[in-house]
Amino acid sequence: MNHxxxxxxxxxxxxxxxxxxxxxxxxxxxxxxxxxxPEAFGVNAHIRDVCDRFAREGYLAxxxxxxxxxxxxxxxxxxxxxxxxxxPHMSAVTPAGLEHDTCAAWDWLQAQPQVRKGAMACIGYCLxxxxxxxxxxxxxxxxxxxYYGGGIAQGMLPRAAAQHGPILLFWGGLDTHILPEHTAQVxxxxxxxxxxxxxxxxxxxxHGFFCDARATYNAQAAAEAWALTLTFLKENLQGK
Numbered sequence: 001m002n003h004x005x006x007x008x009x010x011x012x013x014x015x016x017x018x019x020x021x022x023x024x025x026x027x028x029x030x031x032x033x034x035x036x037x038p039e040a041f042g043v044n045a046h047i048r049d050v051c052d053r054f055a056r057e058g059y060l061a062x063x064x065x066x067x068x069x070x071x072x073x074x075x076x077x078x079x080x081x082x083x084x085x086x087x088p089h090m091s092a093v094t095p096a097g098l099e100h101d102t103c104a105a106w107d108w109l110q111a112q113p114q115v116r117k118g119a120m121a122c123i124g125y126c127l128x129x130x131x132x133x134x135x136x137x138x139x140x141x142x143x144x145x146x147y148y149g150g151g152i153a154q155g156m157l158p159r160a161a162a163q164h165g166p167i168l169l170f171w172g173g174l175d176t177h178i179l180p181e182h183t184a185q186v187x188x189x190x191x192x193x194x195x196x197x198x199x200x201x202x203x204x205x206x207h208g209f210f211c212d213a214r215a216t217y218n219a220q221a222a223a224e225a226w227a228l229t230l231t232f233l234k235e236n237l238q239g240k
Contacts, residue, residue: 005021005023005024005048006022007019007020007022007073007074008020008021008022008062008108010064010104010105010108012100012101012104013100013103014096014097014100016068016069016100018064018065018068018101018104019043019065019068019073020043020062020063020065020105021043021047021048021051021062021063022051022060022061022062022063023051023052023054023055023062024055024060024114025055025057025058025059025060028114029060029113029114029115029116030113030115030116030117030119031058031060031114031115031116031119032058032059032060032115032116032119032120032121032233032237032240033060033061033109033110033112033115033116033119033120033121034054034060034061034062034120034121034122034123034233035061035062035063035064035102035105035106035109035120035121035122035123035135036050036122037063037064037066037122037123037124037127037129037131037132037135038063038064038065038066038124038125038126038127039126039127039208039211040077040082040086040090040126040127041076041077041078041082041086042065042066042067042075042076042077043063043065043074044076044077044213045213046211046212046213047063048063050125051063059121059233060109060112060114062105062108062109064101064104066093066097066098066101066127066128066131067089067093069092070089077089079213079214079215090127093127095155095156098131098134099134099138101131102122102131102134102135102138102139103139106120106139118142118240119142119237119240120139120140120142121141121142121143121144121233121236121237122135122136122141122143122144122145123144123145123146123147123229124146124149125148125208125210125211126147126148126150126207126208127150128147128149129147129149129152129169129170130146130149130150130152130156132144132146132149132167133146133156133159133163134156134159136163136165136167137159137162137163137164140164141164141165142165142237142240143165143166143167143168143232143233143236144163144164144166144167144168145168145169145170145229146168146169146170147170147225148170148171148172148178148207148208149169149178150177150178150207152182152186153178153181153185153186157186157189160186160193160195161189161193161195163190163193163195163197165236166195166196166197166198166232166236167190167197167198168197168198168200168228168232169183169186169197169198169200170200170202170210170225171183171199171201171202172201172202172205172206172207172208172209173201173202173203173204173205174203174206174207175205175207177207178207183199183201186199187199198232200225200228202218202224202225204220204221205221206218209221209225210222210225210226
């Protein structure tokens with residue numbers, strides 16, 4: 001059990017309000033702050049568990065609900081029925097809205113006395129992987145991690161030059177949603193911009209390989225990605 005888990009409500013710069021889940025480590029801190037951007041299914045039991053896992057590793061983690069403009073607080077989507085129930089919410093997510101959401105979560109973390117100032121990172125999965133790439137271009141994160149972020153190549157390559165902290169990207173080699181040419185374009189944009197990055201393709205993993213509630217979960221890939229993620233965050237947040 002962590003020191004504290006809670007559901008909170010944040011005021012967002014565009015006048016909306018956004019629910020978020022918070023997991024706090026045990027102890028007084030100060031701790032590094034971490035924004036956990038969810039998959040397209042919302043801040044569900046899996047994303048809450050991910051936050052709890054990071055809290056046990058010593059991060060004060062917050063997962064914002066990115067569908068708050070079109071759905072009530074606590075809204076989640078079933079894995080098996082996303083196309084019919086999820087697309088209206090997914091389609092309503094905009095870069096401008098995500099920028100506002102990033103700033104709201106950032107400001108909340110920065111205001112917490114338990115959070116070590118300057119030691120801020122973000123991580124995201126699926127929709128959240130794309131959001132982490134965007135967020136790292138908006139705020140001066142010390143590090144960012146993107147798991148299978150769809151749509152980066154199609155609409156966010158100009159943000160490569162604006163990346164603040166080093167970014168770690170994971171892709172599944174079996175992913176039919178994000179193609180090899182897409183991942184190559186992301187890596188090339190970061191390389192051209194001379195931005196520090198680590199680009200990882202796990203050849204035997206599919207889209208969503210980290211989520212143990214999905215059919216595409218791959219235990220080996222998830223364990224190896226988790227280990228690298230923790231090392232990457234620790235290295236980039238040390239001394240901040």
